[in-house]
Amino acid sequence: MVEMESAPAAGMRVYVAVWAGLLLIVGVEVALTYAHLPTSTLLYALLALALTEAGLGVMYFMHLKYERRALFWSLIPALIFVFIMMNQFWSDAYRLRSLHQ
Amino acid sequence: MSESEMSLALGHGALVEGSPFGIDSKKLVMWLFIVADAATFGALLFGYGYLRVGSPNWIRPFGFIPTILNGMVMTAVLLTSSLTMLAAVSAAQTGRRAAAVRWLGATALLGMVFAALHLREWFNLFADGWSPSTNPMGGSVLFGGTFFGITGLHLLHVLCGVIALLVVALAFRRGRLDASHVETTGLYWHFVDLVWMFVFPLVYLMNAR
Numbered sequence: 001m002v003e004m005e006s007a008p009a010a011g012m013r014v015y016v017a018v019w020a021g022l023l024l025i026v027g028v029e030v031a032l033t034y035a036h037l038p039t040s041t042l043l044y045a046l047l048a049l050a051l052t053e054a055g056l057g058v059m060y061f062m063h064l065k066y067e068r069r070a071l072f073w074s075l076i077p078a079l080i081f082v083f084i085m086m087n088q089f090w091s092d093a094y095r096l097r098s099l100h101q
Numbered sequence: 102m103s104e105s106e107m108s109l110a111l112g113h114g115a116l117v118e119g120s121p122f123g124i125d126s127k128k129l130v131m132w133l134f135i136v137a138d139a140a141t142f143g144a145l146l147f148g149y150g151y152l153r154v155g156s157p158n159w160i161r162p163f164g165f166i167p168t169i170l171n172g173m174v175m176t177a178v179l180l181t182s183s184l185t186m187l188a189a190v191s192a193a194q195t196g197r198r199a200a201a202v203r204w205l206g207a208t209a210l211l212g213m214v215f216a217a218l219h220l221r222e223w224f225n226l227f228a229d230g231w232s233p234s235t236n237p238m239g240g241s242v243l244f245g246g247t248f249f250g251i252t253g254l255h256l257l258h259v260l261c262g263v264i265a266l267l268v269v270a271l272a273f274r275r276g277r278l279d280a281s282h283v284e285t286t287g288l289y290w291h292f293v294d295l296v297w298m299f300v301f302p303l304v305y306l307m308n309a310r
Contacts, residue, residue, distance in 0.1 A: 047302075054298055061183050061295075074122070086143060092151075093150070097156070100156070
């Protein structure tokens, strides 16, 4: 069986720190939910925190930080582009809302 | 093994270029699957946002107790399962086969706990009159469809992950699979965890009373 060299990954100490950070972010998310923020402010705050969690998870837990940069640049920009393109439908959602009001 | 050595190891002395990404093919394929699956969950979450914005009578049914608290526990369980998965990968890569199998078992167990908490929540919602097409609180019936659709697809991923973890643990213990298989399975498991990092705030917290 052919095996590739494993990328040098972080140790368990780093993983535990990231895990604790992720738990802390979840706590912040719940606190923000009950801080009576406007809905749009809450949404943007939760999205920013979720993206931070995803970034930490992908880079450390999934080891993308320790892989060749070619892998990152081949995968992540394409995915971000897809998500950006999905945003073009919001105007139609607001049109639908105005029809029902 | 270096890439040139690997090229020779492919047999017949043929010179084959190494991967431009420096990873083996199963890991690359898992990454491609993850990107495609991320787009699927992204589309579902965008669809949920679309219906929510388009529905002026959207309701926020979730109280802190039991739903949000239960969601917090589920999140902590899933995050912890990622940590045990990392321990399994680390043990497998350093040749500690028995420890790797134990950590894989712990990860699968945490996955089962997550699924059990999720199903308990679902059955409580069913008992309260919720379903994918009914809303006992009045307002848009689309809430049930989006909630059960998104969380159901994620739960399906968790259950598939638990099965994969158990299969890989058994095969790894018998020596039929190696550390790279454990690492590839770990990629999938971490992805399932990361999807939940979007589902919990967007589907649970944004619907908290």
